[in-house]
Amino acid sequence: MELEGKIRIPSGCAIAAVISREGNPIPGNLISEAMRPMHDRSNGLGGGFAGYGIYPAYKDFYALHIFFDSRSTRKDCEAFIKEHFEIVKAEIIPTEKNRAITDEPIIWRYFVSPLKSTLADLQLDEKEFVVRTVVKINSEMKGAYVFSSGKNMGTFKAVGYPEDIGEYYRLGEYRGYSWTAHGRYPTNTPGWWGGAHPFTLLDYSVVHNGEISSYDANRRFIEMFGYKCTLQTDTEVITYIMDYLLRRQRLSLEEAANVVAAPFWSTIEKNRNIPERDKLIYLRTMFSSLLITGPFSIVLGFEGGLMALNDRLKLRSLVVGEKDDRVFMASEEAAIRTMEPNAENIWAPAGGEPVIVTLGEGVEN
Amino acid sequence: MKRIYVNEEWCLGCHLCEYNCAFANSGLKDMVEALKGKPIFPRIHIEGNEKISYAVSCRHCTDPICVKSCIAGAISNKDGVIVVDKNKCVGCMTCILVCPYGALALNENGVMQKCELCTRNSDGTPACVKGCPNNAIVFEER
Amino acid sequence: MKSDESKCVNCQRCVSLCPTRALKIVKSDCILRENCNWQNDTIREVYKQANSGGVLLSSMGNPKPMPVYWDKMLINASQVTNPPIDPLREPMETKVFLGKKPERIERDKSGNLINNLPAQIELTMPVMFSAMSYGSISYNAHASLARAAEELGIIYNTGEGGLHEDFYKFGKNTIVQVASGRFGVYENYLNAGAAIEIKMGQGAKPGIGGHLPGEKIVGDISRTRMIPEGSDAISPAPHHDIYSIEDLRQLVFSLKEATRYKKPIIVKVAAVHNIAAIASGIARSGADIIAIDGFRGGTGAAPTRIRDNVGIPIELALASVDKRLRDEGIRNNVSLVAGGSIRSAADVVKAIALGADACYIATAALLALGCHLCRTCQSGKCNWGIATQKPELIKRLNPDIGSRRLVNLMTAWKHEIKEIMGGMGINSIEALKGNRLMLRGVGLNEKELEILGISHAGE
């Protein structure tokens, strides 16, 4: 059977997320446990987590999490990275053997910073250079796969059930101000670690439940801007779209939501607020190929916040709840109740309406 | 009330309305059986010359002089549709003498006949209108 | 009743009008002794030319048994892992905007988005009626197209014959064409429509001009074309002011200047061998929209040999142009309109999935108006009142009926497009554009699949 990237594999999923609005540390096992009641939404063929604020000691460095299929690949890849980056720390990501997790690759993380000279040579900004490097490794370096590349954040993913993966990566040892989680139900895959979610690019991470019907329209459009959809997964293309809209076009989160889950024309036409209406028409027209159709519920993680978003018909479940400074998001309320039995204000956001939570003012991240 | 109106701009002079009319009023199911080899007595007629043509049938006047003139009380106004009671008609042709549109004529039995808006077919459109290939005959409120 | 089979063109008018369906047209049983190489038509054409010494003329699209790729592509549908969407319950959007999209957003000082979109064409569905000139088709045919376009919220195209004074009122649903003959082109004309189309070529006769004989240049037609009655209307093969892509760019900007940058400019080209490179050039010429016309496109009159042997299929042209523009990162510079025998809603869906923004239809529109594809438009004696200027024939096409039938056809297609989209789980046409995963090929070889950018069914 072919791996992700050779073939497009649809899948069903479970997602969950939590954030502390005040930036208080949350242990990673909280989110790992949240996935347990949604066990049946996954089928053991992939899961993962993203934590933000987990590397305060190295917060100024890009944390590259990389799978290698062999020592020699790692050597080659490290050599490639060293050409353009300063590596301040390189280590194996600590794991704990777990019966349910097998066939593990070699998993390392590197805290790096691009060489100023290289950036100057290429006339690129730092982030863009990191993106290109990641894309290059992932598309050209066989056996190496960068699965996390943001600052002060990290992704942890594997083939298996999410709660087992959480234990495997010893998530209880990390503290972050926000976490996202994903459990996967692919319908046709041998399961490949790199294909598990969250999918990340820089500090953007996406967990996604659904199967988007606009995939190839989105992919072929976004690939015009230097992205390569090597995994052929929805999550990957959504991540790139978000990166394109937020980082490169500098749209706000709401504006980006109005592109990917644009209101229906009939809704737009009924909008009495003319500037608002014109803005919506503009965004839909300008970025028409980035409209995402088909069922999805996603949580986008980024530096300093989370955004949950449903497709405009709300074809996938997504609920949100609150308690004190924490906001919870999940495919099922059960997951929220696991994290916080006394969660309040539980609601199901309407299709196309983003729920954006950012760290309160004055809170360091 | 919906009436039949004709527009000579679109009439092609194909006479289909006449055949459709005669067929619709024949009571038969098959047009060939109804019309083939027989003289036909439609209630709508194409008139014209090589330049123009148009169909003429009863206009269903709001103040129909034929109704007032019928010596047999055989013509009446049924909800705006002017109808002939064939049983009562004696063929005196007074209606022909008074109708400004020339819309009445004798049928094959020497009894007066005229368009009675055959709207009881499936879609409520008279046969001539339904069969007109170029909308030269329409059935509408004006 | 007698008939002269030598004069029958099989237009089916008699068959259609007979109320008892008593008529049928049969092939004459008098046939030449044909063989696989020398077939009936080929032999007759030789006789005809031996008689006349002239170029053979014919009309409508290429009838030769060339591959129709639309029929070798199949559309996807959702099952289990994602849901089909019911178009009867959920909004199903077919609105499209054609025109260049800027590379970047812009904001004013207070951070609000600025509308920096150049002029666009807004369509309620991704189909337009393509160019057919007044002269090649009748007043009533034009009236039908214009009225239908207005009612549908789509666009029709004047073709190269100018815009009849009666139809200026349909301006916002009109594309005015500027072709090599420049008939009827003046400032008001350019400003009358929703967009201007520069016609560089036509799928039915790439590389060939046009010729409307003087006897057809009478009355309104002469006035609309702005040429004297009785003079031949000759459209040269090239625009004599366009001998290169730089020249095209100049014309594009001249037209934009003349219309104060309020009208998108379409450049229409025939699908020919290096169409991808041509399109790439046009996309960089300032044009807003590229219309590509495949070799099966119709015509009122074309030299038979050209019609049947020049150009390439629209499916391959469209796929390679879309790919090339994306590879070059300039797909957003232009919208793509595909034409040249789009026959059904399925063809539209496939064209959009291959990468078109919209489709042009003409033959299908004429069929809606009554055309029975007898393919003798060049005679000027169209029995259906379409490709004729004879008053007694024109009269046969009542625009009330014509426009209604066009509206019906487009409405039906729209329903079908929505249904097919719903089946794919797509509720907006934007998400279908270039979505080639929704297509699979059957009976195509590797090369064809590669050019179309689709997988084979079963993959």
Added chain:
Amino acid sequence: MDKFVIIGNGVAAAGCIEGIRSTENEGRITVISEEKHPVYCRPLISYYLEEKTDREKMKYRADGFYESNGCSVIFKKAVSIDKSKRHVILEDGEKVSYTSLCVATGSSPFVPPFEGLDTVKHCFSFMTIDDAEALKKELSKDKDVLIIGAGLIGLKCAEGIGDRAKSVTVCDLAGRILSSILDDDCAAIMQKRLEDSGIAFMLGDSAVKFDGNKAIMKSGKTVKFDILVIAVGVRANSALIRDIGGNVNRGITVDKYGKTSVKNIYAAGDCTECVDYSDGMNKVIAIMPNAYIGGFTAGVNMAGGKTEFANPIPMNSIGFFGIHAMTAGSYDGELFEDRSENTIRRFFTKDGRLIGFMLVGCNERAGIYTSLIRERIPLSTLNFDMLRKTADFTSFSAESRKHVFGGEI
């Protein structure tokens, strides 16, 4: 509550009832009927004898007509009107009071004072169903019938009884049949058809004296008969109005609203006279359309509405044994004629307008001509040469066709 009273129970009365009810639904309507029948189609009595119709079909209005229109009918003769007390006095002295009254008494057969008429055993008029029934009773295949008067009534009678008698002879002082509506040529064609069908004529000659079964003619000839029908003409029944000092000429004078010169009294139908729109002359136009329209007009105005009797003209459609003549208007004008062996089309124009026509043997769509007279359409607006030959609308302008076929009606 208004009390509407109508004297007479013919078509004019029916028109009057429907006219009142088209305007209001409150007032009571009383019909005073000398004939003991509900309104029936009097012109059909010849068809009745011919058995082309029957008593049931001859009803002018369906059963329940009076009830559904809130009418009561008194089957008595009205003998006088008290205009100051506003009531009608009936033959038995009963008084019927009215708010407004319509006199629709019709006409009566005129019987000249023939010498020896009292010696004739079987002498009939031919006006009412009772006349027809009486005649029918007497008719048989072995009886000779003499009809005095070759006008519409006499000839219809002749046609109606042709098959039931041994012979039918029609005599008339005039030199042609239907002398009041046809000229010689037209009359000759009609006469020929009647003769071919077995009717005998003695024209320019008429009975002056009777002796039992014998009529002695002006020419001195004697004609034997078993049954005598007198159809020399009719007289308007205008006495009720004349007796109270109302204006009466040959018929009761009414204005275009149907009003007589007596307050609150209207009149309609054969008992009235009106202005012939085709020649501007005052005359009694005793035809059915006028009776109905006159009655309807009077009814509307009686009930407080306002309507006029628009452009009445004489017109007749009459046929015998398959040949038909149609006439309308007056004949004092320039003549245009087209004829063939069995048909004649004669048109009379004056001041650029059609004022009258006679059509014999060719009557398709004659109403188009009639409307030219009634609408006073200037002939300059159409192609009259064409129109005379065929009654259709190709002779009209496209503009007027548009109006006729596409406009309001």
